[in-house]
Amino acid sequence: METPIVNLTKKDLETVYEPSEDSFLLIDALELDLENLKSKKPGLCLEIGSGSGVVITALAKALGHFFASFFMAIDINPNACKITKRIGRDNFVDINVVQMDLVNLLNKTNIFDIVIFNPPYVVTESLEVLDERLISKTWAGGHDGREVMDRLFAHIPNMLSPNGIFYLVTIKENNPTSIINMFNHWNMKGEIISERKVRGEHLHILRFTRIN
Numbered sequence: 001m002e003t004p005i006v007n008l009t010k011k012d013l014e015t016v017y018e019p020s021e022d023s024f025l026l027i028d029a030l031e032l033d034l035e036n037l038k039s040k041k042p043g044l045c046l047e048i049g050s051g052s053g054v055v056i057t058a059l060a061k062a063l064g065h066f067f068a069s070f071f072m073a074i075d076i077n078p079n080a081c082k083i084t085k086r087i088g089r090d091n092f093v094d095i096n097v098v099q100m101d102l103v104n105l106l107n108k109t110n111i112f113d114i115v116i117f118n119p120p121y122v123v124t125e126s127l128e129v130l131d132e133r134l135i136s137k138t139w140a141g142g143h144d145g146r147e148v149m150d151r152l153f154a155h156i157p158n159m160l161s162p163n164g165i166f167y168l169v170t171i172k173e174n175n176p177t178s179i180i181n182m183f184n185h186w187n188m189k190g191e192i193i194s195e196r197k198v199r200g201e202h203l204h205i206l207r208f209t210r211i212n
């Protein structure tokens with residue numbers, strides 16, 4: 001998968017997440033899974049928490065050659081929304097961006113073929129999750145680093161199409177095994193498809209699909 005061109009100014013980086021090891025591990029995992037993704041002929045692809053837009057843009061570039069898919073991105077940070085749109089445009093793909101808290105305003109009608117989330121996963125005080133500063137939203141995960149991602153999980157089975165796939169970035173402290181067990185109760189199979197230890201973080205990419 002081609003890595004998109006991402007030009008961010010110093011001003012952008014005051015509020016928006018700079019593509020980092022986690023972003024690139026996620027892009028690498030999507031690339032390794034590309035044939036599987038193509039076999040699903042995805043129509044509607046969503047990234048939650050798109051930040052700079054590097055991940056959804058990479059996906060749009062890779063799949064756009066084959067399918068007339070619709071690419072959508074959500075971020076709580078209005079600056080991230082603008083930059084996701086801009087990075088898409090700079091890389092000749094159209095990303096439809098909506099500012100939203102997770103998926104609160106979406107109709108959960110089992111329509112998304114691919115959902116991706118690289119959440120704020122760092123273990124912090126719960127109070128930090130409520131910090132109004134936009135840059136804190138990129139990393140502050142509260143208790144076990146799970147407070148933001150946990151709010152999304154129960155929506156996933158209602159959002160995914162029958163063959164849909166959900167990709168999630170976690171670190172060891174988030175207890176990925178307990179997340180996989182939680183999804184099992186919702187009749188979804190989860191597995192770690194990629195991991196990397198880098199600068200004190202043990203990153204994982206999790207993939208979830210329905211158990212048929």
Ligand SMILES: C[S@@+](CC[C@H](N)C(=O)[O-])C[C@H]1O[C@@H](n2cnc3c(N)ncnc32)[C@H](O)[C@@H]1O
Nearest residue numbers: 017023049050051075076077101102118137138
């Ligand atoms: C770790 S950054 C990932 C950015 C980008 N996806 C990447 O991989 O480089 C987490 C992103 O989630 C967004 N975010 C945090 N809380 C959110 C929420 N409640 N709803 C939507 N987006 C949120 C942040 O603004 C930030 O852009």
